[in-house]
Amino acid sequence: MEQKLIGTTTVFFTDRGREKNKGILKLTHPAMLAEDETLHWLDSVHLDDVAANMDADLRTAAENALSKGTVLLANTAWRTADEWEKWLQIDNKKKKRVHLLALGDVGSTVLTALKLMGGDCIETLGIYDVNPDVCARWETELNQAAFPWDYDALPTVEILTEDQLFDCDMFIFCASKGIPPVGAQVQDVRMVQYEANKGIISIFAKKARDAKFDGLFAVVSDPVDPLCRAAFLASNEDEAGIFDGKGLRPEQVQGYGLGVMNARAAYYAKQNPNFADFLTEGRAFGPHGQDLVIANSIANYDDERSKALTKLAIEANLRMRELGFKPYVAPAISSAAISLLLTLRGEWHYSSNFLNGVYMGSKNRTTLGVEIESLPLPDALFQRIQKAYDGLEMIR
Numbered sequence: 001m002e003q004k005l006i007g008t009t010t011v012f013f014t015d016r017g018r019e020k021n022k023g024i025l026k027l028t029h030p031a032m033l034a035e036d037e038t039l040h041w042l043d044s045v046h047l048d049d050v051a052a053n054m055d056a057d058l059r060t061a062a063e064n065a066l067s068k069g070t071v072l073l074a075n076t077a078w079r080t081a082d083e084w085e086k087w088l089q090i091d092n093k094k095k096k097r098v099h100l101l102a103l104g105d106v107g108s109t110v111l112t113a114l115k116l117m118g119g120d121c122i123e124t125l126g127i128y129d130v131n132p133d134v135c136a137r138w139e140t141e142l143n144q145a146a147f148p149w150d151y152d153a154l155p156t157v158e159i160l161t162e163d164q165l166f167d168c169d170m171f172i173f174c175a176s177k178g179i180p181p182v183g184a185q186v187q188d189v190r191m192v193q194y195e196a197n198k199g200i201i202s203i204f205a206k207k208a209r210d211a212k213f214d215g216l217f218a219v220v221s222d223p224v225d226p227l228c229r230a231a232f233l234a235s236n237e238d239e240a241g242i243f244d245g246k247g248l249r250p251e252q253v254q255g256y257g258l259g260v261m262n263a264r265a266a267y268y269a270k271q272n273p274n275f276a277d278f279l280t281e282g283r284a285f286g287p288h289g290q291d292l293v294i295a296n297s298i299a300n301y302d303d304e305r306s307k308a309l310t311k312l313a314i315e316a317n318l319r320m321r322e323l324g325f326k327p328y329v330a331p332a333i334s335s336a337a338i339s340l341l342l343t344l345r346g347e348w349h350y351s352s353n354f355l356n357g358v359y360m361g362s363k364n365r366t367t368l369g370v371e372i373e374s375l376p377l378p379d380a381l382f383q384r385i386q387k388a389y390d391g392l393e394m395i396r
Helices: 045-050 054-066 082-087 105-117 132-145 194-210 224-235 258-271 303-314 316-322 329-343 379-394
Strands: 003-004 009-014 025-026 071-075 096-100 121-130 156-159 172-174 216-219 252-256 283-285 294-295 349-357 359-366 370-372
Touching: 003 082, 009 054, 025 216, 054 071, 071 082, 082 121, 096 105, 096 329, 105 121, 105 329, 105 359, 121 132, 132 156, 172 194, 172 329, 194 216, 194 224, 216 224, 216 329, 224 252, 224 349, 224 359, 224 379, 252 359, 258 283, 258 294, 258 303, 258 316, 258 329, 258 349, 258 359, 283 359, 283 379, 294 303, 294 379, 303 316, 329 349, 329 359, 349 370, 359 379
Parallel strands: 009 071, 025 370, 096 121, 096 172, 121 156, 172 216, 216 252
Antiparallel strands: 003 009, 025 071, 252 349, 283 294, 349 359, 359 370
16 A cells, blocks of 8 residues: 655555545544445444454554654545645635525525634635525625624625536535425425435536536535435436546535534533533434434443433424424524534534445544544444444435
8 A cells, every 4th residue: 555745644545446435534543544434433442453453564554654643545546646646735724615505594594604603714605596686685685794894804795607606615505395394294304305305416416527526515405414425426427327436526525414413412411411411421423314323422321311312302303393483593503504614624523424335424524534533332322323324325
């Protein structure tokens, strides 16, 4: 396996299948060099076991590199070593151009929050909607929101044409159809939207392919995790529907739904002392839906309490519908705006990432490559995560 120091970053080059492996990721454990990506990478105990039995020279090389600083694993099935080296030399510290598609309830809330909170990392906010009057409204209203005497503190909102959507660093997909009305007897609203939204996102994923888009394709619309997979696959299919790997790399697509499930769990944990350990020790995994996994704690995992808190988080949207309102404000802020800003800043957050062909939510961050948190997971907790993964894998 070729190893090269590029600036202060050590890069290991490997050739792994494009359909099941990312283009580039942050190496945090030597075992990641010994096997293809797997759900078990979330479990540090598994990684330790693999490392104990891997090639000794390769393990030593990885350990030495990790002791000196940032280490990346670059997949030459997606780009050549020379192309990865050029990519790594791009300036990633500048403010980003963020473009947002669709300005309905969710999209306009996301846009407003990004405008108010994103001055440190967003250069401009580009907007596009099929209704030009909606674009005109938000360009006018939000560009009239400003601090006195510091008129450039907040990012400028710009109206886009459709063919400008992918001239940016981050594209945010907020388009949606088929949202059940308030009062509809639906247990999982998100999956009701899947078929309609799958068709829409596939269209824009192919546009990203045609534009040779190299930024982040952020999915906010429901159901987040299956739509990420649909976007990845659609962008990588030729006209005959054959996977050719000429579209978005797996790590370019991320889904933003788990943030609000974590926030909802925290909301209920603050109200009930029985769940208080979640606030300092808890984690969230899985989809923004029925197979969500909330863990009260990693070190002191309690299956019964964790499942009870999970149920509260899953059903929180139903409680809002019972009040007569669509539950979109908290998701637009916690899952989308806050998590998107943390992504742009390279900080830890919750989002859906690619693992062995499936998109599923977990704690992660993106600096040069995606880094997914690995923890010593109790068997009972991992079994719940595996069930969620298997459920997502079945959705086509």
